[in-house]
Amino acid sequence: MKTLKQIFICVFCLLAFAACKNETKDASTNSEVTEAETTANKKTGQAFITDDESTPTVLSIAIGSPDHTTLVAAVQAASLENALVNAGPLMVFAPTNDAFAALPEGTVENLLKPENKDALANILKYHVTPGNYSKDFLKKFKKLGQANNQYVKIDVVDGEPMIGGAKILGSVKAGNGIVHVIDKVLLPPTE
Amino acid sequence: MKKRLTSTIAIAMIFAAFTSCNNSGKTNGQSGALSSNVAEKVYVAPGEYDEFYAFISGGYSGNLTVYGLPSGRMFKEIPVFSQFPTSGYGYSEETKPMLNTSHGFIPWGDSHHPDISQTAGEIDGRFIFINENNTPRIAKIDLKTFETTEIIEVPNSAGNHSSSFVTENTEYVVAGTRFSVPIPQRDMPIKEYKGNFQGALSFISVAPETGNMDIKFQVLMPGFNYDLSHPGRGKSHGWFFFTTYNTEEASTLLEVNASQNDKDFIAAVNWKKIEEYVNNGGGTMMPADYAHNVYDEHTHTATSTMKKEVRVVNPSEVPGAVYFLPTPKSPHGCDVDPSGEYIVGNGKLSANLTVHSFTKMLAAIEGEKFDGEAYGIPILKFEDVLAGSVEQPGLGPLHTEFDGKGNAYTTFFISSEVVKWKLGTWEVIDRKPTYYSVGHLTIPGGNSGKPQGKYMFAMNKITKDRYLPTGPEMEHSAQLYDISGDKMELLLDFPTHGEPHYAAAMRADLIKERSQKIYDLEDNKHPYAAKSDDDTKVVRKGNEVHIYMTTIRSHFSPDNIEGIKLGDKVYFHVTNLEQDFDVPHGFAVLGQNTSELLIMPGQTKTSVWEPTKVGVWPFYCTDFCSALHQEMQGYIRVSAANANTPLIWSMGEDIE
Numbered sequence: 001m002k003t004l005k006q007i008f009i010c011v012f013c014l015l016a017f018a019a020c021k022n023e024t025k026d027a028s029t030n031s032e033v034t035e036a037e038t039t040a041n042k043k044t045g046q047a048f049i050t051d052d053e054s055t056p057t058v059l060s061i062a063i064g065s066p067d068h069t070t071l072v073a074a075v076q077a078a079s080l081e082n083a084l085v086n087a088g089p090l091m092v093f094a095p096t097n098d099a100f101a102a103l104p105e106g107t108v109e110n111l112l113k114p115e116n117k118d119a120l121a122n123i124l125k126y127h128v129t130p131g132n133y134s135k136d137f138l139k140k141f142k143k144l145g146q147a148n149n150q151y152v153k154i155d156v157v158d159g160e161p162m163i164g165g166a167k168i169l170g171s172v173k174a175g176n177g178i179v180h181v182i183d184k185v186l187l188p189p190t191e
Numbered sequence: 192m193k194k195r196l197t198s199t200i201a202i203a204m205i206f207a208a209f210t211s212c213n214n215s216g217k218t219n220g221q222s223g224a225l226s227s228n229v230a231e232k233v234y235v236a237p238g239e240y241d242e243f244y245a246f247i248s249g250g251y252s253g254n255l256t257v258y259g260l261p262s263g264r265m266f267k268e269i270p271v272f273s274q275f276p277t278s279g280y281g282y283s284e285e286t287k288p289m290l291n292t293s294h295g296f297i298p299w300g301d302s303h304h305p306d307i308s309q310t311a312g313e314i315d316g317r318f319i320f321i322n323e324n325n326t327p328r329i330a331k332i333d334l335k336t337f338e339t340t341e342i343i344e345v346p347n348s349a350g351n352h353s354s355s356f357v358t359e360n361t362e363y364v365v366a367g368t369r370f371s372v373p374i375p376q377r378d379m380p381i382k383e384y385k386g387n388f389q390g391a392l393s394f395i396s397v398a399p400e401t402g403n404m405d406i407k408f409q410v411l412m413p414g415f416n417y418d419l420s421h422p423g424r425g426k427s428h429g430w431f432f433f434t435t436y437n438t439e440e441a442s443t444l445l446e447v448n449a450s451q452n453d454k455d456f457i458a459a460v461n462w463k464k465i466e467e468y469v470n471n472g473g474g475t476m477m478p479a480d481y482a483h484n485v486y487d488e489h490t491h492t493a494t495s496t497m498k499k500e501v502r503v504v505n506p507s508e509v510p511g512a513v514y515f516l517p518t519p520k521s522p523h524g525c526d527v528d529p530s531g532e533y534i535v536g537n538g539k540l541s542a543n544l545t546v547h548s549f550t551k552m553l554a555a556i557e558g559e560k561f562d563g564e565a566y567g568i569p570i571l572k573f574e575d576v577l578a579g580s581v582e583q584p585g586l587g588p589l590h591t592e593f594d595g596k597g598n599a600y601t602t603f604f605i606s607s608e609v610v611k612w613k614l615g616t617w618e619v620i621d622r623k624p625t626y627y628s629v630g631h632l633t634i635p636g637g638n639s640g641k642p643q644g645k646y647m648f649a650m651n652k653i654t655k656d657r658y659l660p661t662g663p664e665m666e667h668s669a670q671l672y673d674i675s676g677d678k679m680e681l682l683l684d685f686p687t688h689g690e691p692h693y694a695a696a697m698r699a700d701l702i703k704e705r706s707q708k709i710y711d712l713e714d715n716k717h718p719y720a721a722k723s724d725d726d727t728k729v730v731r732k733g734n735e736v737h738i739y740m741t742t743i744r745s746h747f748s749p750d751n752i753e754g755i756k757l758g759d760k761v762y763f764h765v766t767n768l769e770q771d772f773d774v775p776h777g778f779a780v781l782g783q784n785t786s787e788l789l790i791m792p793g794q795t796k797t798s799v800w801e802p803t804k805v806g807v808w809p810f811y812c813t814d815f816c817s818a819l820h821q822e823m824q825g826y827i828r829v830s831a832a833n834a835n836t837p838l839i840w841s842m843g844e845d846i847e
Contacts, residue, residue: 049772051708051772053707053708053772054708054709054770054771054772054792055770055771057771086818087744087771087774087816087817087818088744088817088818089743089744089745089817089818089819130818131819132743132744132745140843140846141846142846175770175771175772175774176744176771176774177744
């Protein structure tokens with residue numbers, strides 16, 4: 001009987017302490033949940049900072065170009081926006097819409113399908129070098145290490161650097177690197 | 192018996208359980224049941240912004256720190272009066288002139304009282320001014336770039352303490368001397384202080400567009416200590432008020448000798464009247480020697496000019512311009528309420544707070560209610576200017592701020608508390624402890640016609656057990672209070688850097704929208720700028736070698752340099768070609784005996800290196816700028832003094 005009473009008292013005390021603790025815990029969990037909910041709805045990252053003073057990033061240059069709507073659609077499909085506004089430096093070889101159109105029929109449509117997201121990302125990353133070099137300076141290179149971990153060859157033909165066989169049509173300096181517009185889509189070598 | 196004991200223990204235990212539960216709530220939040228929402232009040236979620244900027248003086252650090260409220264997070268330390276290793280301020284060739292004075296280069300100052308520029312009595316967030324106490328100077332910081340852009344030395348001053356407060360349209364930033372000195376300075380016995388030393392109150396004009404500072408005039412006052420000051424506003428705009436102590440004019444053991452008089456003074460200066468006198472050619476140009484240092488945003492370079500004269504005015508030349516208001520016991524803070532009617536003298540050795548009335552002051556002047564004079568300056572009768580006093584509010588009042596809702600908040604150093612009291616009725620409404628020995632307090636917009644309320648923070652002198660110990664010296668603690676209700680509520684404790692003598696705070700929106708992201712490279716007019724890799728070169732002029740270098744993610748150009756010789760003075764002029772927000776590059780070379788550099792996008796900065804050893808020495812970028820930051824490096828070859836190594840430089844010559 002005595003023991004029972006003691007147990008009862010102990011349990012009661014324990015409850016009193018536990019209740020005290022639980023109260024604060026509940027409060028903090030609740031606020032965490034609401035916090036997570038509010039942030040999840042926003043598109044966040046460096047790509048979504050408003051900045052009209054800095055030189056546009058390689059991403060904003062591509063978005064602003066009417067000749068690169070296919071490339072931009074592909075970047076968005078592969079969710080690579082934030083990577084392209086990173087401190088880099090990034091040298092982007094940007095195939096024109098015509099270059100994409102020159103691919104065998106159905107290639108682009110196929111790559112844009114959600115199930116091919118990885119393959120698409122791999123191709124896009126093959127167009128990006130960590131670096132920032134002018135067209136002229138590129139003639140000094142024999143190859144470039146691309147962001148998908150493969151190399152692209154550089155040959156100098158008629159005094160012009162050819163990047164994996166593609167010709168540089170023009171170049172735009174970016175805040176975080178440089179965009180070289182090219183006339184061909186670079187396809188990563190298969191192993 | 193045993194049974195009874197057990198149940199008594201049990202009851203005691205239950206009681207203890209509940210009380211301890213209660214207690215823990217109390218110690219966490221100081222306010223009982225609702226304590227849990229205190230955390231919410233200061234919680235700024237990741238990615239969200241603080242509502243207010245707070246600019247807190249760094250005291251003996253010589254700098255100014257920038258905080259967010261209510262989070263208490265520190266965002267930046269702005270170098271002002273001290274060399275600053277983080278950015279190379281005061282070390283780089285471009286910024287060394289900022290620390291030039293008539294006493295030569297001063298590497299470390301003592302910053303005190305920041306004040307934000309105003310338009311029509313409201314904080315406008317364009318500039319912030321701060322005074323250097325030791326070698327008297329006033330600095331201006333541009334709140335577009337958060338850079339110190341101008342420093343003017345104040346001649347005839349010593350212990351520049353009743354500074355740097357602005358008038359309601361930033362017509363003037365005012366700097367009063369704490370220590371009186373011989374004017375002009377001369378070799379004389381210290382004992383002859385009384386009647387011979389003087390105190391200069393300097394009115395520094397601020398150009399409306401550019402903010403350029405110039406000493407318009409100095410009022411040469413009797414040899415008292417001028418402790419703090421504030422401008423009149425609204426109805427009292429055109430006047431400036433200064434507290435004084437040591438009206439005894441003691442030169443030794445001031446802790447005793449300067450506490451003899453029952454009352455010292457608040458000096459009321461009609462600056463509009465003196466300005467008019469000066470504009471009509473009044474006053475005397477006296478020889479002086481003071482530096483005026485200006486930083487040019489286009490050349491990214493500061494220049495220091497020595498000025499040779501200053502206009503001084505003796506109060507007796509302008510009758511009716513200066514009066515003394517008797518104020519008990521060595522007043523410290525001199526604070527004017529938002530309406531401009533009340534002038535609060537915080538007599539640090541007085542048990543009461545003395546509040547003067549501007550209206551009564553004008554009437555007393557009109558009615559010539561004088562109680563004698565001091566050095567020709569009329570002393571107004573205490574009873575005729577007194578609006579009221581707050582009786583026994585605490586011990587050691589120092590400084591008062593206002594919430595714009597008819598309340599005043601005063602710090603009490605000795606009793607370690609902030610007391611809220613009502614203007615007009617002088618009744619104490621609330622008091623809250625501070626931890627410990629509070630100096631100043633700040634309410635956003637506190638020194639203006641329109642305080643922005645919501646928060647008040649108290650800056651303490653003593654920290655002791657508030658944080659984890661860090662040896663004998665602790666950063667000073669500050670406490671943030673919610674002042675939106677009748678009672679103040681302690682929300683947060685946060686460490687401040689150096690010694691915060693004072694702070695200015697304001698709503699973030701005005702500053703945030705204007706904050707600059709980069710410097711335009713096209714606009715860079717630095718004489719040694721290299722705006723593209725084509726501009727890079729190395730030029731020898733005798734034993735001076737100038738390297739025109741560029742940085743961009745992720746290389747220096749040139750990055751291989753040969754032909755430097757022992758005995759050469761090598762100038763690295765580094766231009767950051769980036770035009771991207773928040774991408775500075777750093778520069779450091781092994782054995783660099785000046786300092787590293789941190790160069791903002793579009794800027795050129797210069798570091799001098801005098802190599803002492805033959806060899807091939809690496810240099811590199813010290814700011815993790817990019818994915819290839821670790822590759823951002825170069826080499827410079829140093830040959831013997833008599834070597835014939837040709838001067839050559841390159842970048843990317845041999846790519847595999």
